[in-house]
Amino acid sequence: MSTDTDADTNADAEAEVDPELAEAALDRLIDEGVVEEDAEGRLTTGEEFEHTRRVYYDTYAGSDRERLAETLSHVFDIDVESAGQYVDENDVEPDDLIAYLSLQSELDPIPDRGTLAVMAALVMEIGPGSPVPDQLTELDDESYEAFLSTHPDAVLTVWKTGCHPCDAMKEDIDEIVDRVPEGVAIAGLDGESVPSFRLAYGVDSAPATLVFREGELVESLSGRRSPVALDGVFGAVYGDDDAGPISAIEDELAGDTDAIGDETEN
Numbered sequence: 674m675s676t677d678t679d680a681d682t683n684a685d686a687e688a689e690v691d692p693e694l695a696e697a698a699l700d701r702l703i704d705e706g707v708v709e710e711d712a713e714g715r716l717t718t719g720e721e722f723e724h725t726r727r728v729y730y731d732t733y734a735g736s737d738r739e740r741l742a743e744t745l746s747h748v749f750d751i752d753v754e755s756a757g758q759y760v761d762e763n764d765v766e767p768d769d770l771i772a773y774l775s776l777q778s779e780l781d782p783i784p785d786r787g788t789l790a791v792m793a794a795l796v797m798e799i800g801p802g803s804p805v806p807d808q809l810t811e812l813d814d815e816s817y818e819a820f821l822s823t824h825p826d827a828v829l830t831v832w833k834t835g836c837h838p839c840d841a842m843k844e845d846i847d848e849i850v851d852r853v854p855e856g857v858a859i860a861g862l863d864g865e866s867v868p869s870f871r872l873a874y875g876v877d878s879a880p881a882t883l884v885f886r887e888g889e890l891v892e893s894l895s896g897r898r899s900p901v902a903l904d905g906v907f908g909a910v911y912g913d914d915d916a917g918p919i920s921a922i923e924d925e926l927a928g929d930t931d932a933i934g935d936e937t938e939n
Contacts, residue, residue, distance in 0.1 A: 691791075698784075698791045707779055707792075708799055717802035720840075726775040726796075727835035733774070736767045744770060748777075749786070772797050804832040804839060805861035806846045812860050814869040824858035825888035826911065831864045831871075833879035838897040842880050848900040854911045884910050 702708040707722045718726075733744065742757035745765070749756065759765065772793040777783055784792065805811040809830065812820050821827055832839045842849075853859045862870060864879045874883055874890055884892040884906060891910050898906075 716799045718796050723801050723835045729771040729774045733767050733771050801834045803863050804834040806843050809861035812862050814867050827858040827885045829883045830861045831881040833864045836879050839880045842897040845900050852904040
């Protein structure tokens with residue numbers, strides 16, 4: 674996705690498979706913090722880049738061929754017909770455009786179009802890391818039932834990459850964990866990776882907090898919740914003598930919500 678002539682297009686296509694160019698592109702992505710490498714050599718896209726990608730995702734996700742062509746015509750200063758032909762010949766999808774524009778916004782100086790196309794392919798292949806906070810055990814569709822069987826009293830939290838309320842709630846995660854009563858387990862799930870869990874418990878937004886007592890779901894809360902509000906819920910569910918019924922803290926909970934609705938839906 675990079676040119677207004679056949680020659681340039683062919684050159685860019687060749688650049689995408691050039692190992693040296695790909696290695697140099699990856700090195701710069703790491704240097705710029707777009708891609709992060711952990712101690713074991715695993716690569717993930719960085720949080721700041723994912724926030725930028727989310728902005729473009731909100732704008733261009735679901736774009737049809739006509740909109741893709743119109744956008745490319747502006748990006749590359751070519752006529753819409755040529756842009757549409759390029760979309761058809763190269764199977765350009767909204768995610769391709771989103772990655773390209775996100776990198777164009779993030780990098781300074783902006784690489785040439787061929788290099789930027791290679792970088793876009795790289796970040797799409799690498800993808801973000803898990804949105805589940807490091808302090809929590811991460812569960813998936815294959816493990817959550819066993820976890821609840823072993824820990825019938827448990828708090829399960831649902832997170833999503835690029836979700837601003839999730840990021841804000843993560844800032845309080847240490848205090849939230851501290852407020853979970855003794856004997857109650859806490860874990861997290863990546864909402865985009867657990868369709869079975871979401872279907873089973875009706876989760877359609879992130880962040881979400883599900884509170885289980887004796888293996889049964891007692892409370893399901895959508896949106897960012899403060900440690901104080903959750904402390905009240907935990908006390909009510911798990912029998913804190915000083916805590917009233919959940920109805921007594923409903924007003925506080927209602928004013929405490931900050932969620933991105935439907936963020937975890939497929």
